Amino acid sequence: MKGFTHLEQEIQEWKAKGTFRPLTEIESSQGARVVINGKEVIQLSANNYLGLTTHPRLKSAALEAVEKYGAGTGSVRTIAGTFSMHEEYEQRLAKFKHTEAALVFQSGFTANVGVVASVLGENDVVISDELNHASIIDGIRLTKAKRRIYRHSDLVDLEKALQETQEARVRLVITDGVFSMDGDIALLPEIVELAEKYDALVMVDDAHASGVLGANGRGTVDHFGLHGRVHIQVGTLSKAIGVLGGYVAGPQVLKDYLIHRARPFLFSTSHPPAVTAACEAALDVLLQEPEVIDRLWENARFLKNGLSQLGFDIGESQTPITPVMIGDDALTMQFSDELFHEGVYAQGIVFPTVAKGKARIRTIVSAIHTQEDLELALQSFASVGKKLGVI
Structure with a gap:
């Protein structure tokens, strides 16, 4: 053509x-x-x-959900697409992650884009590892915040970036928990210590750590014993969890803000009942098996x-x-x-x-x-x- x-x-x-x-x-x-x-x-x-x-438990849960609730939800979450099962799953997920709240997105990609593009403004700075996932890169492209890319797992370069950006309202340091192409684990304890030293926030993308690292697959934050010191945790429900979707776990104020401002969440139909039920069954497997x-x-x-x-x-x-x-x-x-x-x-x-x-x-x-x-x-x-x- x-x-x-x-x-x-x-x-x-x-x-x-x-x-x-x-x-x-x-x-x-x-x-x-x-x-x-x-x-x-x-x-x-x-x-x-x-x-x-x-897994039999996931397949059974999905089939039962279809029979009870139907094939789809018919709406975005913010209008008529929030079922009780969505809220119940997010509460369980937050408890599992040891955070105040959790919010489920349509994919891990949209979770990253939704967070980065919405929580930062022109007076802020995002500081990102050069090998972070494409969804983080695209989220950074959509934000008005200034950006600083530091060399992969280079703590010296990260500290330099933190030193150079101290005038910003908010600095958000972002790293993959497990880097998807090389399989190495982020130096999260050292990253957190630097962020605390320079009063910056930390966000971890645990797409390849959810269900893999930490007790019962809770991820890199649990793996390193950093609960309460990492501000935003992002992960997927489509890798180790075996189904579909992404999540953001953190403080309640973050969830409330994302519900009102994260465009992928605002403008995407909510997960079908089968998906949500299967994800909940996966959580049971992690805890019980x-x-x-x-x-x-x-x-x-x-x-x-x-x-x-x-x-x-x-x-x-x-x-x-x-x-x-x-x-x-x-x-x-x-x-x-x-x-x-x-x-x-x-x-x-x-x-x-x-x-x-x-x-x-x-x-x-x-x-x-x-x-x-x-x-x-x-x-x-x-x-x-x-x-x-x-x-």
Whole structure:
């Protein structure tokens, strides 16, 4: 169609570089193994950390909610779309997170954008880690606040930013709790100490820490024993929790403000009953079946050790996110394709998701992978790695 020539040219460039990829269609439920193009493969790319997407308690809760409340809510929360179940879940979530209040958004992305874009003004400054998630970056782009990006987990650069911005009304330091591409954990205790020293607020995005770190999966704040010292906690309900959505946990005044000013919350229909009920059931699993988190970490250690012993560079990961560093974009995508032929689905991650020269296969294990699954995956990595000269 006329007018899209520039888009077609760019797509052709991606194809020439070997980085263009159509969407992958999964023909089964999201489990340790999935069916793609009629072929069963080991799934190492999903965020389904605890296997809750198919947990019987979540499926049962979702079905019961549909029968009782219907398929949808028919409105945004601020008009006619707040059901009692929404309020009850947020109260339980706040108790779980040890905060005064919690507010659920349609996604983790909209939660970050909603907070950053609405709570800061032109007299404020946002100070953000350079490797923070894209949703934080987009939230910063939407705010009128000044911004300062500090080098990844560089406390010296962070302190410099705090020193240089002391005239601001509010300084908000934002960091991922677990960085989604490298799997490293934020230096949260040190960040909090610096923020307290310079009277700044702290916000943590726990998308990849919710359900993974801390007691019963409460996240990085609990992991480091920092309750009451981190002002805003953001997380998702669509990764370890296994369903859909995002949340903001913090003081009641923050929740009240976001209800009235966070545009993603104001202008999006509320979660369907099935989603809210399943999220509540997931909370029950975290509290009553904590052994599932132990299995996740056992599997993560097994895969990390295996990949390291094979000679792969797995970076500085401290979590179930384990990158296999390749470097070249085209080679990374070829590696991913070869893995699929071997029976492993592990997507390549290339620019612009990561910096140029930092392309990698990002693997994420789950609690429901068996040792046999992981042993077979390691065999495939060894075979492909030798074939392509990576190891």
